[in-house]
Structures are given as structure tokens and as C-alpha cells.
Amino acid sequence: MALQAREKEILILDAPIQPNDEDYALMALQAREAELFYYSIYLKPDSCALAQHRDKPPVKTITLPNGGFKLLTCEELLSGQSPLNEWLIHGMIEKGNLGLIFGNPSSGKSLYVQDMCFCIAAGLMFHGLETATGNVVYIAGEGFSGLRKRFSVLAKKYEVPPPNNLHISEMPAAIVDQKSIESVRNAIDQVGKVALIVIDTLHRNFGDGDENSARDISQLLSNIDTYLKTTGATVLIIHHSGHESKGRGRGSSSIRAAMDVEYSVKKEGDTVTVENTKVKDFDPPSPMSFKLKSIELNKDVGGVVLEPTEQIPSKQKGSTSSDIENTILAVLANAPSDQFVHATDACVVSGKIPARALKADYVKTETYSKMDNPTKEAKRKAFQRAIERLVETQKIGSGDNCYWLPPSP
Template structure:
């Protein structure tokens, strides 16, 4: 990009607009950071963002700009594979638009920087997001406590943004003496466009904004960290492999009320609409055996399944993914007593 000077009147002639990568959270072509203590959930959030952007799915109910993602991984490659597989299970889809490095980068090293950019340009020439997880493992031979070395790092990141037009998201550790700031030189925070502190209490992971330049400070977002079995994967002892996923946490949900995600709510709403449209009554023999079922209208599971599959067409799922999504939602609705099933006929509880 050449160096230019522009009259301010040309800039003020048109109202600038935010170019969101994730609405109200991070903009395109900016530098952001997630920081927190070990095991706080920061990588879970980074991977959730990556997967949602790659498949074009809302992140924490915020719209995303769909695009490809480069993930510069510094450690835990086997763990990353399991976590991304768990995200495939959660969203019932796969993607080829997240690209993970096979080793850490050394970003302040000129040779490494050139190699990284060449690989990005060869494999993923138009990324929307580049995640650096963790900053420490991808920093190179410099000192993160040195303002001079952090300055070199930010020059590299600026060059990457200018070259790719992607947002860069750093995943970093909190300070040794204070968990309220990222580790290293204060020059790092000064150079950021947006920053979030990630903390974990019990199974609740919270993302709290600690710096923002060009938009209103977003409210904290919390997630439940929940186990996620991985279908078809077994460990050495033959037991099912599990990972974990994030589910949006809503502390305003009254105690005892069931929380359904967006897809589960849509599937339940489809059943309700079918019952209103063409629900049938149970045979008298069934009602005689269980009088509590009297007065309700029912839909056969095949009709419900057909309607749900049509809904899932919007998510571009293949047949197997549709089957899994419907089965998982149906089982949860049964378990949480949102629906009643009798001889493959379903009604609302």
C-alpha cells in the first residue's frame, strides 16, 4: 500500500461504517486479543469464532461475515483436532475453510514471517481471520516484555493485515502479577483495536471487553463449557472420546426452565406448527390406557422429520448431518420433557 495524504473533506464527505467480522465484537482488518489465565477457555472461544466464521454461523447470536480462517497454532495440535471435531458435532457440519499450521511461527523473525505469508497466499489467499494461539509460542526469539520487540511484532502484524486484509486475533496469557491485564509490555495493549479478558468460574466462561477503539464497548458474554462426545472416536481402552464445546449462557433464564439452542428451538417450533396445521388425536385404545394423553393432538415422527429436513436445507447440511441434528434435538426435547412420544406420535408436553 503506497503512502498517501488525503484531504479531510474527502474523508468526512461520507459517514464511515463499521465493517464487522463478528458484529459488535471484532471488525475486519483489525488487531484484537483474547487474554486469560491457563485453562480459562480462551482457545475454546478462539476456535468457536474460527468455526462460526468458516461456516457462516452466528457467534454468540451475533452475525458473522463468512470467510476463511488461518489458525497459527503454537501447541496442543492433537487437542485442537479434538476440539474442532467437537465443533463439527455441535454444528452438524464440516468445513474446509479453517487452515491450521503444523508448527508455531516465529513472527518477529523475517524469514519465518515471509514463509508464513507465502503459505497463506498459496493455500488461503483471502483469509477473513488469522488467529495466533498462543502469542508466546508464535512470538519467536524476542522478548514480550520489551516495547521494542513488541513494536517489531506489531509491524509484522500490520504487514500481514495489509497483505491479506484479514483481522488478526492474538490469544495470550494474563500477567504473572495481575490477571486483569495481558502479560508483557504495555505497548501491546496500546497497539490493539480491541481486547477481551477471558475468565472461567466453574463451567462458565466469560468474555469481557477491556479495550475498544472504534465502536461501543460490548457487554460481557458468557458460555457454559459442556462435554461433547465425538461419534465414532474411541480411545485406547475402547471408550468414547470426549471433548467440550461452548453453549451460550443466559443467566436470566428462570431456574428450572430448559435452555434450547437456536436449532433445537426451531425444531420444536416446527412440531408446534405441524400440530396446529394437521395434528391428529390418539386412538381411543391409547387414551384408555393413559387418560393423561386425552385432548392432545399429535404428529407422526416421519412428518416432523420431513419438515425439519426442509428447515435444515438452509444450513446446507448433507443427509447424514440432517439425521444426526434431528436425532440429537429430538432426544433432548424428550429428555427435557418438552415433547411426549407415544408409538412414534409426538405432541407438546
């Protein structure tokens, strides 16, 4: 059986006349290995692609060892992508993250995410934070009548035309439903490469299921992984706060457990505050605070946007990434002479061997003493990321349990 990509669809060559589940499993594997469009493996026998090849003999299907389960060596894993953070919004959301934005009704959570979507699609800074420009898909489950006005207001606020790469659904999805999520993926594939997919809200786009049921949430997350995450896009879910616990999203705890990043949105008066409540692979950013500002579209129609209460810097709680990198460089440059050791032949950076190096434990201890991150674990993670960035950019060398500065030219 062979598969061939052609303009966002897969032609199945030498296909079986009556494909069974095992055939489709093999198609899935081949499509995945060829990095083709995943949704197309669900082609049915009466599809155009199969109909063109009904005269072909059936193929012999195989049962893959371990059900296709595969192990990578650490070297293979690290060669796949850079260990550095790849940001959708710098310091806030990474590319490929699965995230949750939750808050009470009318707290401003949709307003906040719509602003985010507009900036990413239009290639604008998001309240002082750099964004990665790309296609955005907004799966709207409610508030259709107000979306036109909200995005018109954002276009006026930023003084740019409405971005053509911001795509908004005309109806809600039912993500736990197989046919519905396949249809959603089909529509997304027509867009092309997507940077961000937003589900607003989880409840309105859930389908026939119970968000308090771990089983239904498992199906929801499975469909998100299979059909949305495989696009390579960041997926953000807008959700309501819990009925009793306002500090978490409503429903099964499985929802929060599955998230890479999570933010709460709270409104007091006309002030909206966005605060990080979970993060996995970077330092939690500082809270952002906004005021609601009215913008008039014409004499009778207007809307509101979020305006920061102060200039929002790209800043982390505790020491920032650049602070830590500068501290490490200062420790390496200014350590007492009795702390240096003779550099070995393994100590190479920029093709040169330095005269001396510092033991890694000394650099770590000195740097930790100058960091104000709240916990030891936060310091450890922040220090390690700073070291990785400095080595990646060849500002320092690392090896033999030592760190060193490159020798002078």
C-alpha cells in the same frame, strides 16, 4: 521497472540485474500502488521471475520525495470507505481489527476463539451474533494433538461438515523473525482472501524475543502490520494474563496500546466469562457467559464446547444502537412546535425539502437525556454513530446545524 500480477505472484519486468535496497523500495511502492501481493517484493536475484529477465538492462531507481510519505484530504479519506462499522462479528469485532484475547492458562480462551473461527469459516451465527463468512487462518503454537478433536467436536455441535476454508498451521511461527513471517505470509497468500488470522498464543508464536521488551514488541507489531494486516484480515492474538495483574495481558504495555479491541476470558468452576476490556470505534458489548458442555465423539473420545448460560442478544452496554436511532426519530417527530425552525434550501433529504427542521443542539440534548450510556463521551460517540447511520440510510437529513425528517410522499 514494471510489475505484473499473475496468479498470486509478481513478475518483475525490466528488472535490475543486481537489485539493491533502493530497487526493492521502488518495487514495494509499485506493488502497493498496484494493490499487488506485498510479500513478492522480496524476490531475490536468483528467483524465477528475475531469472527470466536477466537480459533486461538495469533500471534507474529514484528517491521518492518525503520517503513516500503521503497526505490525504479529508474528502479523499472519507471517499475510501463507508464510515459505518463493517463487522466480522456484529457488535463485537470489526473487519480489519487488531485484537487481543487474554486469560489465564486453561481459562477457555482458545476454546472460545476456536468456536469463533469455526462459525466464521462455516458461515454460522456466533452465539446469536451475525458473522461475515470467509477464510480463516489459525496459527497454532501449541496443543496440536488436541486441535483435531476440538474441531471435530465443534462440527458435531453445529451439525455441519468441517469447513474447508478453516486453515490450521502444522507448526508455530516466529513472528519477530523476518524469514518466518515471510513464510507465513506466503502460506496465507495461497489461501486467497482471508477474513480472520488467529495467533495462538503470542508466546508460542513470538520467536527469539522478549515479550517484556518494548523493542521486541515493536518488531512483532511491525511484522504483523506489514505481513498480516496488509491481507485485509482481522488479526486476533491469544495471550496469557499478566503474572501480577490479571486484568491485562502479560508483557509490555505496548501490546495493549496497539490493539483496536481487547477481551478478557475468565473461568470460575465450569463457567467461562468473556468481557470487553478495550474498544476504539464502537460501544463495548455486554459480557458473555458460558458453561462447559461435554460432547462425545465416540465411545472413548469426546471433548467440551461452550454453551451460553442464557440466550445472548446482540446487545451493548447502555442504550443499543437501534435504541438511540429510534430515540432520535422520536425526538424529530414529537418535538414541541416552538422548537422547529424553517427549513432552508440546504435541508434536502430524498430529493425533497421538508417544511421544518430541528436544531442539532436540541436533538442532541433530548436524545442524551434518554440514553443510559455510562459516560458523556460514550453518549457522544453513540449519538454520532446513530446520526451517521440515519443519514446514510436517508431516514433523516442533516445540514445547516439542523436535523429533519424527510417530508411525507
